[in-house]
Amino acid sequence: MSTSIKVLIRNAPKKDGTFPIAIRISKEGKSSYIHIGQSVKLEDWDAVACKVKKSHQNSVRLNNLIAQKFAEASDTSLELQAKKKDVSAKLVATKIKPKKGVTFFAVANEFVENMRKEGKYNRVPTDLSRLKNFREFLKTGDIDFSEITVPLLNRFRAHLKGDKKLGERTIVNHLILIRTIYNQAILGEIADVKNYPFGRRKIQIKIPQSTKIGLTKQEVEKIEQLDLSAVPKLNHARNIFLFSFYFAGVRISDVLRMKWSDFQNDRLFYSMGKNDKPGSLKIPAKVVNILNQYKNDEPGHGLIFPELKVVEDFSDQYTVARKISYSVKTLNKYLKKVGEMAKIEKPLTNHISRHTFGNISGDKISPQMLQKLYRHSSITTTISYQNNFIHKTADDALDSVLNG
The missing domain is CATH 1.10.150 (DNA polymerase; domain 1)
Structure with a gap:
């Protein structure tokens, strides 16, 4: 007896009132069903033609999927029958039934x-x-x-x-x-x-270049010279920003994770959270002044700064990351006020401490050394990043035309 294959909708509706589309494989009075993962309303199903009516907004796509699954079931049935005379409906369904999580x-x-x-x-x-x-x-x-x-x-x-x-x-x-x-x-x-729909002659993804603007040396000095002794929250926000800048723009998430034990023999030892790239830098005198402001604070996980000390389980990285996200928003709010007090018109956030280091360093430091300071895995990344802050060649070319 040959195997019968038919597309239909099941009798039991889902909670949303739609009916699952399935392929029924029958032989010798026994049937097995393969659900294709889609469902339609009863009025959108053509039971005679065994397809979705045009009244459904995605009828073409669903009918293409149905045709594909129907062809797959038919091909599998023929293939199995060629190898084995006695083929049950269950065996055909088992061979083509999707694994869990295929959608x-x-x-x-x-x-x-x-x-x-x-x-x-x-x-x-x-x-x-x-x-x-x-x-x-x-x-x-x-x-x-x-x-x-x-x-x-x-x-x-x-x-x-x-x-x-x-x-x-x-x-x-x-x-x-x-x-x-x-x-x-x-x-x-x-x-x-x-x-696969991505790649050559398909969908190619090109990341657009973004403009990166950092502070100038003079703007950093304005921030350093502010008297914030009477406003602890603003002073703390400034400390975090400058701490990051003094260490070549270390990311704020790494700054808040810094521990006292990371400082040994007048050097900072830490691995960047983004790529686990380790490194070591000497401690600038300006950083020592910042650290001294936190030496007598309440201890917590051996951390320097207070934001993450309230986290009970420091091994719970999701909770830690969530707390960092909240803290960054708060710090940026206070940094905005610091920027206003320093009469800096550029938007002041913790993220631009990295851009600030890049802007001030310009072409004074070799790409190889900048790669080490930034903890980039590739020199190409460093060159691409630093190109945002090197303008001399283009400026000279423009001058040669306008003023030559």
């Missing part, structure tokens, strides 16, 4: 949960927001990796730019996230590399 958002949820476990607090809400935008654009509960095509991603890009009014860098970050999850699915043998 895009199933893998995406696992990806986000792994980030949460790794303590990447800032990434979790940001990537959840990007995934929400993708889901809303699709207008379906989930999507198979094979359905993520170049045309689909181009429409998504246009949607983010035209409907969401997002900037180019934000749009690129959405595509990077989708690509990362797709790559993870390929490594897990969940997605087929032949359907």
Whole structure:
């Protein structure tokens, strides 16, 4: 008896009132079902033609998916029958039934949960927001990796730019996230590399250059010379900013994690949190003045600065990262007031301490030494970063034309 394969919707509706689309494989009165991960309302299903009606806004995409799954079931059935005479409906279904987590958002949820476990607090809400935008654009509960095509991603890009009014860098970050999850699915043998929509002659991701502006030496001196003795919160915010600047723009997340034990033999020893790259720097005299202001503070996890001392379990990296995020917002609020008092018109945040070091160093320091100071893994990254602050050649070229 031959195997019968038919596309239908199941009788039991989901909570939202839609009916799951499935492929029924029957033989000798026994049936097995393969759900394709999509569902439709009863009025959007053509039971005679076994397809989604045009009344459904995603009818073309869903019908393409149905045709793909139906063809896969038919091919598998024929292949098994060629190898073995007695083929049951259950065996055909087992061969092509998807593994757990094969759909895009199933893998995406696992990806986000792994980030949460790794303590990447800032990434979790940001990537959840990007995934929400993708889901809303699709207008379906989930999507198979094979359905993520170049045309689909181009429409998504246009949607983010035209409907969401997002900037180019934000749009690129959405595509990077989708690509990362797709790559993870390929490594897990969940997605087929032949359907990969990124790369040459497909979706190419180019990160747009952003303008980086740092303070001048004179502006830093204005901040240093402020008398903030009567305003402890502003003084502390200034200390954190200058501490970062004095150590070549060490990231604020690393500054707040600094411990007294990191200072040995008049040197700072620490590994950068972003890439675990270790290094050592001598302690400038200006840093000693800052450290002396915290020597008599209440101890906590051996930390220098107070922000993370309130965290009970310092091994809980997600909680630590969340506390850092909150602290940075508070510190930046006070830094803004410091900038106003110093009559600095540029936006003053902890992040631009790194840009400030780059701006003041300009082309005075070799790229190789800057790479060491910045803890960059690649000299190319250093050169690209420092190019934001080197203007002499372009300025001289302009002068030669206008004043030559």
